[in-house]
Amino acid sequence: MNIGKYQFYSKGQAQTKIDALGFSTDEDGNKYPTHSHAIVHLGNIVLEQAVIDEDGEIETEAVLSGDWHVDVLWVGLEADEDGTIDHPYGWKSKSVDINGDGVHAFFGLNYDSLKF
C-alpha cells in the first residue's frame, strides 16, 4: 500500500483522473469503481484557520485553497522493472509531499511510512 496526496486545479480535473482508474455502471445506472484503491476528496482545504474571538465570533474568515485536494490509498500497485513503485501514470505531476498527515489521515496508517 502507498499513500499519495494530490492537488488538482478543479474537482472536475480530479474526477477525470479518478475515472481513468476504472469504473463501471450497475444495472441501475450507478457508477462504481472497478479498482481497489481508496480515494478521499478533501476539496478546497483550509490553508489558514479562521480567527475567532473570545465570544466565539469570527474575526477573520478561514483561507481556503483554490485547488481541489485528494488523498489516495493505493492498493496493489505493481513495481517497475527496477523494483520501484510509483504513482500511476498521470498522477505524479499532481502529487504533493508533506511531512506528517496534514489535514487528513487514513485511520491507523502512517503517511510518512507509506508515501512514495
Next chain:
Amino acid sequence: MANLLDEASILLTPTAYNNGSMLAVKPENGDGDFTFSRNSAATRVNAQGLVENVQILSSNLVSNGDFSQEGSELVTNGNFVTDSDWLLENGAVINNGSVNLLGNNSKFRQTPLISGKSYKLVYEVISTDGGSFRFQDGVTAFMDVPQTIGIHTYYFKSTGDRVQFQATSAIDARIDNVSVKEVGQDWNLGTGWSIGNGVAISDGSATGIQQNPLLTIDSTYQITATVAGNPSLLVFNSSSFYEPLSSRTLSNGTNVYILKAKSINFGITNAGADICDITNISVIEITNDTNLPRIDYTDGCGSWLLEPQSTNLITQSELFSNAAWTKKVNASITSNVVISPNGTLNSDTITWATSGSATQLYQVKNITGTSQSLSIFIKYISGSGTNFRFSIGTIAGKGINLTFTNNGATLTGVAEVDVDSYKIEDYENNWFRVSFTANYANSNCEFNVYRPLGTGTDVYAIYGAQLESSISYATSYIPTQGASSTRLRDIATNSGIGSLIGQTEGSVFFDLNTTLKNYSVISISDGTNANRVVFYFSAVSNQIASYITKSNVNSSTISSIVNSYPNSNYKVVIKYNSIGFYIFANGGLIGTIPSNYSFPNNTLNEIKLSSPDNSNFFEGKVKNITVYNQLLTDSEAIALTTI
C-alpha cells in the same frame, strides 16, 4: 428432520478471524473461510462493551506517563508535633507545633533523599518577618523557594540527601507541614530535565528522558505525547525507532505517531535549545495488520460488522479543549476527567453554568452531499439533565433535544423536523452514543452542542465527536487527533468453492441486518452477473428481496415486508432447484417463483457480501451465513428462520 448443522457445507459465525480472513466453523479445512480486506484500522465495541481499535494489542506500556505519580512520605514529623526527628542548628527550635527559624544561618534538616531522584516539596510558611531562607539538599542550594506566608509546592531534582531549610539572613519565621515525596518514578531524567506539576520540564539542555526497557524490537507502537511550548527539535529518539526525523518530531499540542521500534529503550530528546513541557505520554503496541475483521458487540452479542468507507471530518474528536473547537464564553471544558467509552481516563466534561447561545461548543467543517450524519458519546454527570441540544449549528429543525433521567441511566431524545433518523445507543456506565442524520446541503456544517434553555449548573462528559458527510447513517467511531481520518470499506468474499455450493439444488441461510436500506446485497454467483442468487434489502423499510439470474435471464423479484426480530436482525432461507426458488423469513414462506433454477455443475462458485461485480456492498451485521448443497425441506426452512 436432519441435523442441520451436520448438513451444512459452509457455516460462518462470528467466532474467529485472522488478518485477512473470517474463519468458518465448517468446513474445518479452511475452504469455507471468507477472504477479508479493509486496508485500514477500525473500531468496534468489544465483549466488555468498550470501544476498541482492533489494531491495538496492549494497554499503555509507559508507567507514570502523566508524571502525576507520587511516592510515599519521606519526611518524619513534618508537622512538628514533637521535638524529634529533625536536626536543629544555630538557633532553630521546634515548639508550638511548628519550627522556628530564628537568626541568620539557623537551620533544620533530615536526610531522606537519594541523589539524582526528583521530588515534590510542600511546606507552609506560617509567619515571617521578611528575612530570607533557602532550601538545601546538601549539595545544591535552591534559593528560589517561595518565602511568603502560605502553602507552597516546589519540585526539584536532588543532588544530595538532605531536606534542609536554612536562613540566609537575620530572620524570625515559622514553618510547618513539611512534606517530601518522590515524583517522576520510572523515568530517567537527563541533565536539565525536572518534574513539575504533572509534567516533565526541559530547560533547553540537549538531553532527554527515558524509560527502559519498554519496547520490543520490530514491534509497532502508537505513541502519544502532549507538549507545551514550541520546541524546535524535540524528538522520539532515533536510537529507539526506525522512522525518519520528520516522522518522530514533536510540536506544541497533542502528538500521535505510529513508530516501529529498533531498540528496547524508549526515549525522548530535546535536541533543540528550547524550554518545553511534556506529559500524557503513552506507548501502545499495535499491529501493522490492516485487514482485521470486526466482531462487534454493540447489541450485546457478537456480529461481523461490515461498513462502507467513511471519514470523520472532526479533527479533534476527543480533545474538546483543543483550539479546533470553538467554545463560547459560557461553555467550560475540563480535560481527561471521566473514564471514557474506551475504558481510559480521557473523556472531557462540558459545564454549563447558564444557558443560551453563549454555551455553544462547535466545530465547522466543509461538507458535500445532502445527508449529514453527526454522532457523539454523552454521559450525564450532574445538574438538570435536560435541554442538551445536539444539532447542526443553532438552526431550528436540524437537531435533537436530549433529556437524561434516572440519574443519567436513561436518555431520551426528541428529534426536530429536518432530522431524517436518529439513534440513541446505550453503552456501559451510563454512556450513550447519540447519532442523527439530517438533510442538509451546504458548503459547510457546524457540529454543535449547547444548552438553549435552563438554569443552574449542568455537567456532562462528552467523547468521540464524529461528522460524516454524504452518508445516511453514523458508522462506527473513527478517532481523530489533529486531522480528519478515513476508515476504509470492509470487503468479504469466498470464491473457488463450487463444491460447497449446491448447483442443481441448494439452500442458504442468513441471520443478519443492514444499516443501508437500499441494495445492501449478498450474492452467490459464478463471479459475474450472468448466474447468481441475490439477496438484498430494498429502499422500503423492513423489505427484503431476492431474485435469481440464470444464463443472463433475471427471474422476477420476490420481496416482502418482514419485521425484524429482537436486535433488529432477519432470519432468511433461500432455496432453489429445478422446480423454482423460494424465500422463507422469520418463520414463514414469503414468496415462490416456479421455474427451473437448477444450475449446471460448478456454475455457482463464490459468495460475496456484495453484488458479484463488487457493487452494492452489504453494509450491516452478520450473525450467521450457512450454505447447504442440497434443498432444505419447507419445515427445515421454517425451523431455521423461526424467531
